Amino acid sequence: MATTNDLKNGMVLVIEKQLWAVTDFQHVKPGKGPAFVRTKLKNVESGKVVDRTFNAGMKVETATVDKRTMQYLYNDGTSYVFMDTATFEQTEVSPAIMGDAVGFLLENQEAVVATNDGRVLYVELPPTVELLVEYTEPGLQGDRSSGGTKPAKLETGKEIQVPLFIVNGEKIKVDTRDASYQGRVQG
Structure with missing residues (x-):
């Protein structure tokens, strides 16, 4: 058990027999009335995100993760x-x-x-991973200055958008949170 004053991002709470991860919280002390805690909770299993307000100091059940x-x-x-x-x-x-x-x-x-x-x-997963570009169409010579992108199939089978200068067999760094191209891997 903890109180709403102890909330931290990443903490997992048990609310109505479901697990909810705290993704954001804010302690609010209005000029009138009692203090409260405004939270953004994400259901660990379904991924559903809800806003929930708790009274300050209220007891909440925490889950051991x-x-x-x-x-x-x-x-x-x-x-x-x-x-x-x-x-x-x-x-x-x-x-x-x-x-x-x-x-x-x-x-x-x-x-x-x-x-x-x-x-x-x-x-x-780690925030970024290094993956090999298995297949991508060749970029056209005149396209390099436009800063455009093209689809590329990675060694895992995932398809992402990469800059036009990326070629087959090149190793690139990819952000695992939004599947965005982060840069070439040197070496």
Whole structure:
């Protein structure tokens, strides 16, 4: 148990038997009336975002979320298998929980797997990953100055927009949060 005065971003609360992550909060002390806490909560399972206001000092139930760095091993056809790098224990994650993260996931890549009472809640990838461009159309000579983009298929099968100067076989850095091109990888 905690109070609304203890809220922090990333904290997971149990509200009506559902898990909600605090994505934003603000303590408000109006000139008249009691203080309150305005929050933005994201349902851990459905992804639904709601605004909720609590009275200041009100008790809220917190959930214990165990975040562990795990290594992605393989997809067995029905789920994605991760291994805890400390205990070598394997955890299966369903495609529904993985969501869009599968487009940035390579074998042996590390990710943070969050669990609550043995149930996987979500998988958090690093903010950026380095991936190989498997196929993209060649950019036309005159197009380089316009700063335009073209679709490119990555080694994971994910398709993103890249600048016209990117060629097949090039390694690029991609933001996992919005699937945006971040730059070339030197080396």
